Amino acid sequence: MAKIIILSIRRDFCKNISFRTNMILIRREICRHKNLSNVRCKTNKEKKTLNEKTFKPIKATQTFYQLGTSSFPAYLSLGEKGMIIEGGTGATFKIIVNQIEELGIDPNRIQFIVLTHTHADHIGAVPRLKSIWPHVKVLASPVAAKTVSKKEMYEDFLCTDQAIAEILKGKGDIATLPPTLQDYSFAVDQVLKDGDTIDLGAGISWTVYHAPGHSPCHIALFEAKEGTLDIGDSTGFYVPEKDVFWPNYFESLEKYCDSIRKLSSIPAQRIVLSHNCVIEGGVKKHFEKALKATQHYHQDLIRRVEAGEDSEAIALEKAQWVSSLTDILPFEAIVSLAKLLIKRSQQEVEKPKLFIFE
Numbered sequence: 001m002a003k004i005i006i007l008s009i010r011r012d013f014c015k016n017i018s019f020r021t022n023m024i025l026i027r028r029e030i031c032r033h034k035n036l037s038n039v040r041c042k043t044n045k046e047k048k049t050l051n052e053k054t055f056k057p058i059k060a061t062q063t064f065y066q067l068g069t070s071s072f073p074a075y076l077s078l079g080e081k082g083m084i085i086e087g088g089t090g091a092t093f094k095i096i097v098n099q100i101e102e103l104g105i106d107p108n109r110i111q112f113i114v115l116t117h118t119h120a121d122h123i124g125a126v127p128r129l130k131s132i133w134p135h136v137k138v139l140a141s142p143v144a145a146k147t148v149s150k151k152e153m154y155e156d157f158l159c160t161d162q163a164i165a166e167i168l169k170g171k172g173d174i175a176t177l178p179p180t181l182q183d184y185s186f187a188v189d190q191v192l193k194d195g196d197t198i199d200l201g202a203g204i205s206w207t208v209y210h211a212p213g214h215s216p217c218h219i220a221l222f223e224a225k226e227g228t229l230d231i232g233d234s235t236g237f238y239v240p241e242k243d244v245f246w247p248n249y250f251e252s253l254e255k256y257c258d259s260i261r262k263l264s265s266i267p268a269q270r271i272v273l274s275h276n277c278v279i280e281g282g283v284k285k286h287f288e289k290a291l292k293a294t295q296h297y298h299q300d301l302i303r304r305v306e307a308g309e310d311s312e313a314i315a316l317e318k319a320q321w322v323s324s325l326t327d328i329l330p331f332e333a334i335v336s337l338a339k340l341l342i343k344r345s346q347q348e349v350e351k352p353k354l355f356i357f358e
């Protein structure tokens with residue numbers, strides 16, 4: 001079903017545009033009804049209306065809310081000032097705005113949108129939010145600032161963003177497609193360096209950690225007062241209901257593993273993922289499992305390539321496995337991603353301590 005939808009979207013929107021499939025991370029809402037042993041996974045409560053679902057904001061802590069949908073969440077941190085983490089998608093923009101309104105938050109209080117990274121499924125709401133709330137400043141890494149300054153990025157971004165909207169509409173998550181904008185481009189207003197802090201007042205201050213490997217522009221953010229660590233896509237695509245990871249070292253295996261190790265040393269109470277949910281407790285364990293899963297995935301690829309197995313066949317098999325975890329991902333996209341990971345694994349000269357977790 002998802003395959004048919006995405007193919008028609010590609011025909012309609014992407015005739016002459018290279019379809020950057022590795023930017024499409026369309027996730028099924030997989031957090032529902034889950035009760036994992038050491039993991040408490042919070043999900044958006046959905047209330048069916050005539051044509052679409054209503055996604056309620058989820059209070060994760062006294063000052064931190066999960067917005068958007070479970071598959072494409074954004075987060076709201078509240079000190080004296082407010083900050084949205086994640087740039088959302090065009091399709092979830094309206095949901096996010098409605099949720100903020102439902103919480104009774106004055107938009108003027110929201111001063112920042114911070115981007116974990118600039119993959120297309122993490123920036124789509126930004127131009128729309130900027131159009132209604134021009135006072136809000138966009139914060140991101142230096143690499144992210146450079147990425148969004150390139151005009152050519154917007155063709156691929158828009159193509160993916162529209163594809164996501166079509167799929168969410170197909171699922172009934174939204175009733176109508178978001179209206180088109182005159183201009184989708186936006187700039188990063190403030191560059192975040194490793195170690196920078198974003199002080200929201202009332203004791204809420206976020207520290208920035210550069211965490212490349214998933215993408216070169218990726219950052220994580222830690223708020224020490226409540227122990228909230230937003231790790232974005234740093235540990236890949238995690239399926240809470242099965243406690244399974246699909247490692248996503250799309251930029252570099254070494255950097256990806258280094259980032260996991262770096263983030264695991266932060267004394268967090270909960271981790272916040274760019275897809276699916278907030279995980280309460282078991283933080284160290286999450287990183288340890290992510291690293292182990294990466295090791296297994298990488299070593300299996302290398303063993304099979306060295307044994308003379310055809311890369312295409314390996315990618316196909318890996319894609320089938322991923323499809324068994326998340327059936328909403330278009331199969332072609334998964335195959336492309338699987339191929340990219342084989343390439344990244346082959347590029348890596350495995351260092352002795354690459355997978356050591358301390």
Ligand SMILES: [Zn+2]
Nearest residue numbers: 025117119233
């Ligand atoms: Zn990503």
